[in-house]
């Protein structure tokens with residue numbers, strides 16, 4: 001089987017990650033890199049080409065697939081250029097700055113008959129895959145709540161991510177992954193409405209905090225909250241607790257941090273009405289919020305999942321040869337982008353938005 005020959009545009013953070021992974025993968029050959037900043041090409045691995053321009057990379061007959069790992073505001077023009085040169089395309093997330101840009105890219109890639117997909121490798125993250133497995137196993141009964149929280153406790157953001165014009169902000173950076181994960185986990189369910197708060201707490205231009213509530217037609221309310229200025233001095237080995245929480249009427253499950261550490265938690269029997277034992281707390285006596293009676297809380301291990309970011313490209317290779325579908329389909333990325341536009345509208349108006 002012939003290798004798929006990939007040229008990569010952008011040798012920054014993500015370009016280096018692609019270089020590390022793809023140069024070791026069977027069935028893929030990285031041909032070389034271009035970058036508008038020649039300094040960035042200095043440490044390109046020996047044996048790979050260092051192109052003097054994107055034009056040169058895109059028009060190199062050796063390159064079959066162009067992988068775009070440049071700043072978000074560059075994706076549209078590079079996709080159009082690569083499509084017109086007849087190249088297949090993998091674009092980094094967020095695929096575009098807005099729906100109008102994406103629709104343009106969709107039209108052009110269709111017209112030129114090239115393959116087009118987006119790098120959403122976080123569909124293979126262990127924390128997410130574990131929660132997805134819990135969801136798929138349907139052992140929590142009727143699920144009413146899914147919560148995903150991600151906090152950058154040190155308060156920093158970096159590089160071009162602080163500029164709107166470059167496609168900065170945390171909604172574009174991590175928000176797009178977190179929303180994609182939740183939508184992909186529940187295929188076939190529609191979002192009835194969206195309510196969101198999006199803020200720039202300390203950054204001058206871009207969002208560094210958001211809370212998004214999505215009401216699904218399957219009865220689930222999903223919440224995603226992310227903040228970079230969410231300070232704490234309590235860093236601990238798990239890094240942060242309750243990264244994911246999923247609750248049904250037959251139990252809940254949580255995942256701490258990015259590792260699949262956590263538990264499924266149930267009660268020995270439904271405690272809908274027990275005699276009100278008082279517990280004294282600093283907030284006075286309580287009956288509902290004290291420790292549970294001995295033996296009433298039961299825990300189970302989370303399902304174990306086997307997942308790697310390489311699997312994104314394993315799918316890519318098969319899909320490229322027509323053996324299966326691309327895991328990340330363009331209509332899915334369009335739905336996420338449309339959702340992000342609804343999120344921004346809700347934040348702007350302070351009102352919930354009817355979505356699908």
Ligand SMILES: NC(=O)c1ccc[n+]([C@@H]2O[C@H](COP(=O)([O-])OP(=O)(O)OC[C@H]3O[C@@H](n4cnc5c(N)ncnc54)[C@H](O)[C@@H]3O)[C@@H](O)[C@H]2O)c1
Pocket residue numbers: 009010011012013014015034035036037040054068069070071072074092093094119120121122159160172173
């Ligand atoms: N999938 C993921 O997990 C993930 C993680 C990080 C970043 N990303 C995405 O990867 C892309 C790059 O982000 P990054 O963090 O690597 O940024 P970065 O700033 O570290 O690297 C971007 C590189 O692209 C170059 N560049 C910019 N415009 C260009 C152009 N028109 N032509 C050629 N080179 C150009 C820059 O000089 C820089 O070297 C973004 O779209 C980002 O959202 C994805």
